[in-house]
Amino acid sequence: MATAPAVDQMPSETPDEQAGREQFDRLISEDSRIEPRDWMPEAYRKTLARQISQHAHSEIIGMQPEANWISRAPSLKRKAILMAKVQDEAGHGLYLYSAAETLGTPRDKMTEDLIAGKARYSSIFNYPAVTWADMGAIGWLVDGAAIANQVPLCRASYGPYGRAMVRICKEESFHQRQGFEILLELANGTPAQKEMAQDAVNRWYAPALMMFGPPDDDSPNSKQSMAWNIKRFSNDELRSRFVGMMVEQVKVLGLTLPDDQIRFNEDTQQWEHAPLDWDEFKEVLAGRGPCNAQRMERRREAHEDGAWVREAAAAYADKRATAAAQQKAA
Numbered sequence: 001m002a003t004a005p006a007v008d009q010m011p012s013e014t015p016d017e018q019a020g021r022e023q024f025d026r027l028i029s030e031d032s033r034i035e036p037r038d039w040m041p042e043a044y045r046k047t048l049a050r051q052i053s054q055h056a057h058s059e060i061i062g063m064q065p066e067a068n069w070i071s072r073a074p075s076l077k078r079k080a081i082l083m084a085k086v087q088d089e090a091g092h093g094l095y096l097y098s099a100a101e102t103l104g105t106p107r108d109k110m111t112e113d114l115i116a117g118k119a120r121y122s123s124i125f126n127y128p129a130v131t132w133a134d135m136g137a138i139g140w141l142v143d144g145a146a147i148a149n150q151v152p153l154c155r156a157s158y159g160p161y162g163r164a165m166v167r168i169c170k171e172e173s174f175h176q177r178q179g180f181e182i183l184l185e186l187a188n189g190t191p192a193q194k195e196m197a198q199d200a201v202n203r204w205y206a207p208a209l210m211m212f213g214p215p216d217d218d219s220p221n222s223k224q225s226m227a228w229n230i231k232r233f234s235n236d237e238l239r240s241r242f243v244g245m246m247v248e249q250v251k252v253l254g255l256t257l258p259d260d261q262i263r264f265n266e267d268t269q270q271w272e273h274a275p276l277d278w279d280e281f282k283e284v285l286a287g288r289g290p291c292n293a294q295r296m297e298r299r300r301e302a303h304e305d306g307a308w309v310r311e312a313a314a315a316y317a318d319k320r321a322t323a324a325a326q327q328k329a330a
Contacts (some may be wrong), residue, residue: 036160070086132196
């Protein structure tokens, strides 16, 4: 009985395709980099395009909850810092969209998929930021989780993605410190300020843990991504590392994590935590979270409001191209 061809393996390949596959396999086995012009399996290309575009969407949508607090920050200094952070997030989206474009997907297509609700972004950005302390919790917990997840991506097998992540992670480390500093100041302030800080930590803790994705047993793409050296650690491994980091840092803050089941398992050498509400996670991903509709509506409005800028840029580019062609003809 004939066996089916391997995943992404064509029944018959040209010599060039076979050579490309052999080079791809060699580069992966050597832990080297795949570049845009290199041959790559279509499944590898699709996996990267999905992951990088979702990452870019998350950076852009993630600007919203913090941008809402720029005008309400408690001082001019805080306004300036928060504004700089939001600008950083826009830059991260730009780097990542540029990296995704090298895989053959135009940025316009990625944007259309996002505003049409066809593309996903991180579930964490569908939760409301209701107090100033949330800016601290987002920085400490959300950006902290992002760092734990993204630092290994600096070694991703796809060159443009790994290189983009180097700068992103450096900037995210500042964002995490900014959030920690906000919480530290509040925790050492009045009783009401400390209570506000603790409330923010309580609300953002579980959603931050879910940022790493579903449990390994329910994450069918992780093993293949790890085999391709896109990811370096599984969802649960990264989540465990993050919990271990937070356990020590929360002591400095003088706050507590809302989880009385955190413990270090000596047998597995992993940090363990209370069960998470994965039904909630799936509801948020399905578009039924607290702020899904609001986030997407704001993104669509921004896209429509910026149409004149895109049209002006296109007209200017056409004008320059026409002038260059006329000059060359002359």
